[in-house]
Amino acid sequence: MSSGVKETFKDESTKTHPENRPETRPDIRPDIHPASRSAPAPPVPAALAAKVRTLAPTMTRSMQRVAEAVAGDPAGCAALTVTGLAERTGTSEATVVRTSRLLGYPGYRDLRLALAALAAQQAAGSAPAVTADIAVDDSLIDVVAKLAQEERQCLADTAAALDVTQLEAAVAALSAARRIDVYGIGASNLVAQDLVQKLLRIGLIAHAHSDPHLAVTNAVQMRARDVAIAITHSGRTTDVIEPLRVAFDHGATTIAITGRPDGEIAAYADHILTTSTARESELRPAAMSSRTSQLLVVDCLFIGVAQRTYETAAPALSASYEALAHRHSPRTGH
């Protein structure tokens, strides 16, 4: 336990994240404590496979081997010591420990405990449900079943991995926002529009941008109390990062919804909401599962804001329903 504390401190000092961000800021943030970001990952074993997938790109080859081993056989790995796992994966103890850290645990000891827990969870009832990839010659029945299953898995992973602290902060910022801009390109733009549509319905001022130039132009107008949200699965979409950076520099509260919390976009985001990364197959591009994941996050944001601003949100919602009523044909369906 005491070692865990020490390591946390050490981690902060070695990683440059926490100190680099406040320096970039031109003015002070009145309401948010940056400290909340240092303890973001309560080790939820259920989402381990998802976390492995999310972090896999950041990992080195040998770390990936370790991560695969633990994700593939939690029960077996839980029975092994560091040395044993290192041997099994053909790596060294140091690498195993490093991987454990990357997955969000203070050390191997704790990862091992989580593995034991995960194994028990899997064994008890809920089967791990490893669906096969969708193949070219699958029947449509199979396609429907597999797609539904994968999306359901994706939702479960996202929910398990979502950092509620970050979500809370994001909701708070949105609820108090003077104005909200949402940046998204391609498939993510649809998610951005979805969010904006919902926020407009509860009386907030929100805009979705897909044109990078206009987005930057608008971002210049942002200031404190405004909120900018960037949605990008890869975390590296320049056209989306750029306006977020501008908004960030102008003092707006910035939120990133991304599958790569370590990505370049993290530098300009006050709050990061991580979406899960499902493995993608040839026929099923990443966009599909990332969209599902993003939409869940967006829905959570919306509900959270609606709760916070219930006094104004509830009447606004009913009003929007009524306004729509006469756009439907009058014949009552049953």
Next chain:
Amino acid sequence: MSSGVKETFKDESTKTHPENRPETRPDIRPDIHPASRSAPAPPVPAALAAKVRTLAPTMTRSMQRVAEAVAGDPAGCAALTVTGLAERTGTSEATVVRTSRLLGYPGYRDLRLALAALAAQQAAGSAPAVTADIAVDDSLIDVVAKLAQEERQCLADTAAALDVTQLEAAVAALSAARRIDVYGIGASNLVAQDLVQKLLRIGLIAHAHSDPHLAVTNAVQMRARDVAIAITHSGRTTDVIEPLRVAFDHGATTIAITGRPDGEIAAYADHILTTSTARESELRPAAMSSRTSQLLVVDCLFIGVAQRTYETAAPALSASYEALAHRHSPRTGH
């Protein structure tokens, strides 16, 4: 009967350990086969409380205190080291280890793993009771869980209710289409755009319409081999029905994606794909679950078409990925 067996185990572990452990530990550990591991001493965590009760009479007072602690709070004890647990129970490390042995584990290390597993099992067992409506005063944690759960349910419902025959026909029509128009308003328009984005990626000619006037104007141009798709949850959105009717009258193949297969739109649809209708609450408008459902249907359509047109779809997909690559910042995430 079983008690006799247990005692035998206990005997072995307690009496023979002085000579047994130093020999076996360093040498045999690496050579042990996973299958044989379970044979000698099966540590079944589920029955821990029972075992504590059974063995309590044979225990000394301090050992009982330890046993009670682990049986009463597995999760809490799993987080503690030997020293920690010894302190909490007011005993010494040696006693903790002795108790572990008595309970059937090689040492405290293994008992601790079993405790973690047990805790997870317990948590998993009591978890899945969150299907209530989302309330205004729900915590964000609950909101996330409930939303994810509802959407997952929605996906399962949709997949179960989807008529594969209709889907098959729709896929066939799309695969052979000269041109595809998709009509959707509001939230459904985002789904329409999503479908169109995907179809464009595999080389089909597709357009999404949200402007009812333009939609009708375009619908007039439709003829045989063209496909028109209308997306409306209510099945009564006039602005969407109208262009579908026009396309239908001009001989195009028409598809309706709707939650009301008996609705007015059915009259002009050659194929009807039914989306599921989840109950909606005040905070969770119908748009949310209908969207999830619609997206699943749209994904199925896409995959189906991609399969059918694999020869052209596959290269088109890879080409679109490559084209996007340089819109991302070059820094590779390894």
Next chain:
DNA sequence: CTCATGGCTGAAAAGTAATTTCAGCGCGCC
């Protein structure tokens, strides 16, 4: 093509936790 650079990697050192030993001491039995 060569060199410098930076970061990954694993062997070994250092540190921490678990296990064993052993002396003390309470408790029941004679």
Next chain:
DNA sequence: GGCGCGCTGAAATTACTTTTCAGCCATGAG
């Protein structure tokens, strides 16, 4: 009341985990 059995925990020992550090490989610049 003395004797001894065996429970108990502090300390020593051992096993395991974590950290350090130097080698190595890939990468990119000159």
